[in-house]
Amino acid sequence: xxxxxxxxRRDLIKRSAALGLVAVPSISTLTACASGxxxxxxxxxxxxxxxxxxxxxxxxxxxxxxxxxxxxxQKYAKDAxxxxxxxxxxxxxxxxxxxxxxxxxxxxxRFNGGTPPDLIDNSGAEQMDFGTLVxxxxxxxxxxxxxxxxxxxxxxKVRDTxxxxxxxxxxxxxxxVWILYxxxxxxxVWYSKTNLEKLDAxxxxxxxxxxxxxxxxxxxxxxxxxxxxxxxxxxxxxxxPFIAKIGGPDTLIAIDNLEPNAWKHPAVxxxxxxxxxxxxxxxxxxxxxxxxHIESQTAWNQGKALFIPNGSWxxxxxxxxxxxxxxxxxxxPSSLDSGDKMPFGTIWASxxxxxxxxxxxxxxxxxxxxxxxxxxxxxxxxxxxxxSSLTSLNGGTDGLSLxxxxxxxxxxxxxxxxxxxxPRLQDWYVALQKQQIGVGALGEMMAGRMTPAEAIKKxxxxxxxxxxxDAVKKYKHA
Amino acid sequence: xQHGKHQSATAVVAKVPGGKHPxxxxxxxxxxxxxxxxxxxxxxxFPVGFLALPVVVYAIFVVSPFIQSIYxxxxxxxxxxxxxxxxxxxxxxxxxxxxxFWKAVGHNVLLLLVVPLVTLGLGLFxxxxxxxxxxxxxNAAVSGVRGSSIYKVVYFxxxxxxxxxxxxxxxxxxxxxxxxLNAFLGGIGLDxxxxxxxxxxxxxxxxxxxxMVWCNxxxxxxxxxxxxxxxPKDFYEAALLDGANRITTFFKITLPLLWDTVQTGxxxxxxxxxxxxxxxxxMTVGPGGPADATQVLGYMVYTKxxxxxxxxxxxxxxxxxxxxxxxxxxxxxRLGRRERLEY
Numbered sequence: 001x002x003x004x005x006x007x008x009r010r011d012l013i014k015r016s017a018a019l020g021l022v023a024v025p026s027i028s029t030l031t032a033c034a035s036g037x038x039x040x041x042x043x044x045x046x047x048x049x050x051x052x053x054x055x056x057x058x059x060x061x062x063x064x065x066x067x068x069x070x071x072x073x074q075k076y077a078k079d080a081x082x083x084x085x086x087x088x089x090x091x092x093x094x095x096x097x098x099x100x101x102x103x104x105x106x107x108x109x110r111f112n113g114g115t116p117p118d119l120i121d122n123s124g125a126e127q128m129d130f131g132t133l134v135x136x137x138x139x140x141x142x143x144x145x146x147x148x149x150x151x152x153x154x155x156x157k158v159r160d161t162x163x164x165x166x167x168x169x170x171x172x173x174x175x176x177v178w179i180l181y182x183x184x185x186x187x188x189v190w191y192s193k194t195n196l197e198k199l200d201a202x203x204x205x206x207x208x209x210x211x212x213x214x215x216x217x218x219x220x221x222x223x224x225x226x227x228x229x230x231x232x233x234x235x236x237x238x239x240x241p242f243i244a245k246i247g248g249p250d251t252l253i254a255i256d257n258l259e260p261n262a263w264k265h266p267a268v269x270x271x272x273x274x275x276x277x278x279x280x281x282x283x284x285x286x287x288x289x290x291x292x293h294i295e296s297q298t299a300w301n302q303g304k305a306l307f308i309p310n311g312s313w314x315x316x317x318x319x320x321x322x323x324x325x326x327x328x329x330x331x332x333p334s335s336l337d338s339g340d341k342m343p344f345g346t347i348w349a350s351x352x353x354x355x356x357x358x359x360x361x362x363x364x365x366x367x368x369x370x371x372x373x374x375x376x377x378x379x380x381x382x383x384x385x386x387x388s389s390l391t392s393l394n395g396g397t398d399g400l401s402l403x404x405x406x407x408x409x410x411x412x413x414x415x416x417x418x419x420x421x422x423p424r425l426q427d428w429y430v431a432l433q434k435q436q437i438g439v440g441a442l443g444e445m446m447a448g449r450m451t452p453a454e455a456i457k458k459x460x461x462x463x464x465x466x467x468x469x470d471a472v473k474k475y476k477h478a
Numbered sequence: 479x480q481h482g483k484h485q486s487a488t489a490v491v492a493k494v495p496g497g498k499h500p501x502x503x504x505x506x507x508x509x510x511x512x513x514x515x516x517x518x519x520x521x522x523x524f525p526v527g528f529l530a531l532p533v534v535v536y537a538i539f540v541v542s543p544f545i546q547s548i549y550x551x552x553x554x555x556x557x558x559x560x561x562x563x564x565x566x567x568x569x570x571x572x573x574x575x576x577x578x579f580w581k582a583v584g585h586n587v588l589l590l591l592v593v594p595l596v597t598l599g600l601g602l603f604x605x606x607x608x609x610x611x612x613x614x615x616x617n618a619a620v621s622g623v624r625g626s627s628i629y630k631v632v633y634f635x636x637x638x639x640x641x642x643x644x645x646x647x648x649x650x651x652x653x654x655x656x657x658x659l660n661a662f663l664g665g666i667g668l669d670x671x672x673x674x675x676x677x678x679x680x681x682x683x684x685x686x687x688x689x690m691v692w693c694n695x696x697x698x699x700x701x702x703x704x705x706x707x708x709x710p711k712d713f714y715e716a717a718l719l720d721g722a723n724r725i726t727t728f729f730k731i732t733l734p735l736l737w738d739t740v741q742t743g744x745x746x747x748x749x750x751x752x753x754x755x756x757x758x759x760x761m762t763v764g765p766g767g768p769a770d771a772t773q774v775l776g777y778m779v780y781t782k783x784x785x786x787x788x789x790x791x792x793x794x795x796x797x798x799x800x801x802x803x804x805x806x807x808x809x810x811x812r813l814g815r816r817e818r819l820e821y
Contacts, residue, residue, distance in 0.1 A: 104784035111558050128558065132787030136559035229677050230763045287654030290677035290763070299655065431786050439767035447677065447768070471554065471572070471788055 042115075044363045052087070054148040055365045055372065062094035063366040064117035066107060068124045069099035071313040072183065072353065072387040077121070079382050080374045084366075087373070091366075102126055111138060116358035119367035121182070123353050130179065130427060131473035133356070134172045140357040141176040145368040151376030158375055165422055166392040169351050172475060180371055181351020183383075184390040186312045186330055186409035187237040188347055193327035193404075195222075195303050203331040205344050207274055210334045214283035217306055224283035226305035227446065228293035233426070233438030235275070235446060238309035241348040242333035243271045244421040248341035252423045253477045258467040263460040270336055272445065272452035279448050289447040293317075301326065313352070315405030316387045328405035330412050346419040347412055351392055354427075428475045429466055436462040544800070550793040557789030569794035579795065582773040583802070585683055589690075589754055589774070590806060594747035597691045598740060601698025604633060606728055608699065609706040610714060630703060633696035641693065645760035648689045652676045652761070677763055679771035686757045686772060694750065698743050705739040706732060741810070748806050752799065755780065775799045 044061040047053060065081065067074045078097060085092045096117075100106045104126040110116045111128075116138075122128055133139055146159035146167065159167055163184055170179040189203075196202060199217060204210040214224030228234045244252045247267025254262035278284055285305040288296060294317075300308045301321040308314075315328055322328060332347045357367040373379055380396035383389070388406045390397070402410060413420070425433040441458045444450040450458070466472055509517065551569055555562035573579050608626040623629075636644065651658045652675040660672045676682050709732065717727050733740070755776035759765050762772040766781070775795055782792035 108557060108784065112560060114560075126784065129785065129787035132556045132558045136556055136561055138559055232763075285655075287660075287674065287677075289768075290652065290654040290657075290674050295653065295655070431781070435764065435766065435770075435781070439764035440769050443763065443767065444679075444769050447674070449679070449769075471791065472786075 042362055044366075046365060051154065053369075055144060055369050057088065057365045057369045058363065059088045060090035060094075061363045061366060062096060063091060063119070063363055063370065064096045064361075065098070065119045065367075065370065066103070066117045066121070067097070067099040068103055068121040068127075068353070069101055070124045071317040072383075072389065074099035076379070076383045076386050077374075080370060080379045083373050083376075083379065084370050087369075104128055111358065114360050116361055117367075118357065118361040118363045119370055120356050120358065121353055122179075122356050127354070129430065130172075130354070131475070134178050135473045138359050139178040140359050140361065140364045140367075141178065142170065142180055142357065142368060142371075143175070143177055145180070145371055146177060148368075148372060151372055151378075158372060161375065161394060162392050163351075163390075163394045165349075165420070166351050168478065169422070169424075170354075171478075179354045179356055181354050181392055182371075182374060183313075183352040184349065184392050185352040186347060186349045186390075186412055187310070188241065188412065189238045189307050189331040189333065190300075190310045190314055190405075191307050191329055191331060192300075192303070193329050194323075194325050195306060199306075203329070204334050206335045207337070211277070211281070211283075213306070214278065214281070218281075218283060222303065223285035223288075223305040225278055225307045226285035226288045226291070226296045226299055227309055228291055228296045229289035229443060229447065230292045231434075231438070232443030232446065233434045234293065234309050235438070235442045236309075236423070236426070236433070237311055237348065238333055239271060239275060239442070240423045241346055241421050242274070242336075243267050244348075244423075245333050245342045245344075245346040246270050246336050246340050249421055252421055255463070256424045256428065257476050258429075258463050258474065260464065260467075261460065263456050263463060267341075268456060269452060272455060274336060276445060276452045279446055284446065289443070297321065307331075311352070312389055312405065312409045313387075315403060316389065326404075328403075329408040330405065332412060332416065342419055345412070345415040345417075346421065347416045348423065349413060349416070349420045350422045352389075424475070424477070429472065431472075432462055432466045436466075547793045547796055550790060551797050553790050555790045555793075556787045557783050557792070558787050562790070565790070569791045572791060573794050573798060578770050578773055579775075579778065579798075581770050582775045582778050583798070585772065585774050586752055586754070586802065588683065589687065589751040590748055593687055593690050593751040594744050596687070597694050597747050598698060598743050600691065600695045601702050601743070602733070602736075602740070604629075604695070604699045605702035605706055606724075606732060609703055610727065610732065611724060630700065633699040635696065636693040637697045639693070641756045642760065644689060644693050645757050648685075648692075649676070649761045652685055676761060677768060679768045682762060682768060682771045686754065686761065689757055689761070690750065690754065694747065701739060701743060702736060705736045709735050744810055745807075748810065749803075752776070752803060752806070775802070 044058045046056045047058040047061075049056040053059070063081070063084065065077060067077045074097075077099075081095050081097055085095060101124055103120070103122055103124060107116065107120065107122075107128060111133075122130070147157055150156045150158050150161045153161075166181055166184070167177055169181055170177040172178060191203060196213075199213065199220070199222075201213050201216070204213050210224075217224055240252060243255075243265075244267075247265050247270075251262075251265050251267050254265070255268075285296075285299060288299075288305075291299065296305075296308060297310070297314060297318045298321045299305055301318055301323065312330065315322075318328075330347075332345050335344050355371055357364050357371075361367055374383075375391070375393050377393070377396050380391045380393045381400060383391050384397055384400055384402070384406070388403045390406065390409065397410065425437070437459050440462065441450065441455040445452060445455040467474070552564055552566060553562045554565045554568070608622040608629055610621070611623055654660055654672075654674045654677060657675070659675065663669065663672050673681055675685050713731050713735075714727055717731060722730070753776050754774045758772050758774055758777045759780070764772075766773045766777055775798065779792045779795050779799070782795060783789045
């Protein structure tokens with residue numbers, strides 16, 4: 001997950017060729033297919049509906065699956081496909097599986113040509129824009145899947161087995177559910193219990209304690225925080241729930257809804273100033289501004305910094321560099337002061353790995369059936385074990401011994417209870433969140449080139465510009 | 479390289495008038511349609527037969543996409559579905575009022591000025607040193623510096639590496655924590671000069687330029703060396719007899735006689751500078767940052783199409799790139815016009 005870059009030589013040649021002087025022609029070789037049809041005439045016939053086959057999948061039709069090959073890899077999907085082949089033996093050998101990090105460049109032409117796959121994990125730095133996919137009617141409504149009985153319990157609908165908020169995240173306007181988020185991610189301040197113990201400390205529940213701990217660490221030559229300066233849009237993972245904690249959940253909702261002056265809320269200012277203080281007091285690892293997510297995670301694993309804003313995929317992604325006794329753990333944002341609107345424990349958790357079934361897929365029932373299998377307990381346990389992340393299936397971890405990071409994420413969710421926030425900027429307005437707020441303002445502020453007041457002013461302008469831009473589809477929290 | 483192509487092209491053209499002769503013999507005889515056709519075939523068949531296929535391929539893969547994308551730049555096409563409508567000049571209106579676009583244009587123009595100038599300048603300097611810059615020896619009036627044949631090979635190394643690898647290597651070099659550059663500065667006691675390089679908006683674009691120059695300079699050393707070895711040694715001998723120093727010989731003899739090659743190099747480097755996509759995408763913060771400090775048009779086309787689903791706007795940027803390119807080509811053509819020297 002995140003934005004693991006992979007630079008295949010061929011890809012680059014393709015891209016630099018496509019985007020050099022010849023940008024114009026290459027754009028249009030894609031557009032050349034734009035006039036191709038979106039006809040639905042090439043669908044496979046439906047199969048027979050039964051208790052074992054509630055979605056009426058064609059029992060002998062092929063299935064075409066494209067998986068984002070990021071932090072979670074692709075093995076979990078292959079294993080689920082094997083289950084699918086077991087359930088429908090005639091499809092054996094007809095399941096086409098591919099995995100890539102370049103979702104956009106691989107799949108956009110297929111959408112244009114009207115021949116998309118049956119199931120896509122539209123994830124990563126190069127995910128296709130959901131707003132456009134939905135607005136252009138390119139996706140299949142997943143309601144039949146949600147209303148089908150779950151694989152484990154025929155008396156329970158799939159929708160009733162999911163974690164709270166997952167179904168809503170897949171809706172844009174109105175009833176249809178276009179996306180099913182398979183993974184469940186907990187965002188926050190990640191740390192090593194072991195490294196804190198070395199400083200005789202526990203996770204600081206108040207911001208004052210946080211500053212004290214950072215000071216103590218500084219005296220020992222350890223930085224308080226690090227962050228992936230190359231991708232400063234990691235900052236929000238702990239900053240946004242911090243804002244919500246200070247100003248209440250409505251602060252974030254106003255921000256997501258692009259309301260005028262949403263960023264001028266005092267809670268935003270308080271949170272920005274608190275983070276800016278980390279820079280001013282020299283608590284941030286020197287050179288963080290130039291690090292990738294992998295480089296900053298490695299420095300954090302080596303104990304050069306105590307805290308890093310991140311999501312629960314980090315445990316799997318940083319596996320190779322994490323010492324055995326690291327005791328990875330996630331903390332909710334510390335309390336700024338007693339006036340905070342939400343209690344300590346308030347955390348950001350939401351669905352990750354968005355799966356979609358394209359509208360013009362040949363075998364949409366097959367795509368949904370594979371998702372149904374993946375949401376069963378067997379596949380879920382497999383996923384949890386393989387990649388140490390939770391899935392959207394509520395539960396499914398019983399009897400498993402979870403790795404430390406995941407166990408702490410589970411515990412953090414339990415502690416948060418109802419106080420889970422889910423800011424949506426990163427999936428609704430990617431350009432605003434990443435290029436403008438992330439790189440354009442937060443990165444500058446954390447590097448000390450912009451004061452909190454300047455950053456807020458700039459972000460507010462970015463948000464207003466996005467609100468005014470009619471080429472960008474708008475969303476609102478329900 | 480370019481020279482060889484030119485010659486063979488003229489050779490083909492030169493044959494065409496020769497083909498006329500057999501048909502030109504009997505102009506008074508009235509010809510049937512069939513005979514006319516045969517005559518035309520004999521006259522033009524050969525060149526047409528050779529040219530038809532390339533022209534068709536060129537029309538399909540270069541000309542038609544150009545025209546199509548100009549068309550698409552007037553639509554609100556998303557790049558994700560075939561459903562779009564005409565919107566007139568809306569994309570261009572957006573373009574003209576977009577800050578990031580103007581930043582990107584500015585960066586591209588800066589790249590266009592600096593990268594070719596530095597690359598070709600260094601290329602000329604190195605090539606001159608390798609070929610005529612050395613101390614004079616007994617038997618030859620002019621020669622390269624000692625070990626020049628080894629240097630030639632070494633200079634060419636970067637050209638062999640893929641730009642992806644070069645960019646990644648330099649990304650490690652620029653890493654502010656444990657990159658080679660800061661380590662080197664620290665090692666020789668110049669800690670005060672240590673920078674955040676790519677993470678500093680004032681330096682980021684210059685860091686990219688260094689990479690672009692580094693990977694291309696070797697090619698021009700070789701290209702210019704080839705050009706210089708074609709310049710008769712007598713010129714240098716005569717100049718040296720007249721008491722000219724190396725700088726004078728360079729500006730009065732080498733450069734004027736090499737001008738055609740330099741101009742070709744200028745165009746190649748210009749194209750490269752207008753691109754810069756790979757280095758931006760691989761190396762920079764964001765990418766394109768910090769705070770849009772390394773945005774270039776090529777990368778904008780990419781993000782607008784694939785990240786934002788605004789292919790209509792992206793094609794408008796593409797058309798803007800086309801215009802910048804044309805302006806560049808015209809300027810280079812004007813500046814480069816010089817009297818040709820025969821030798």
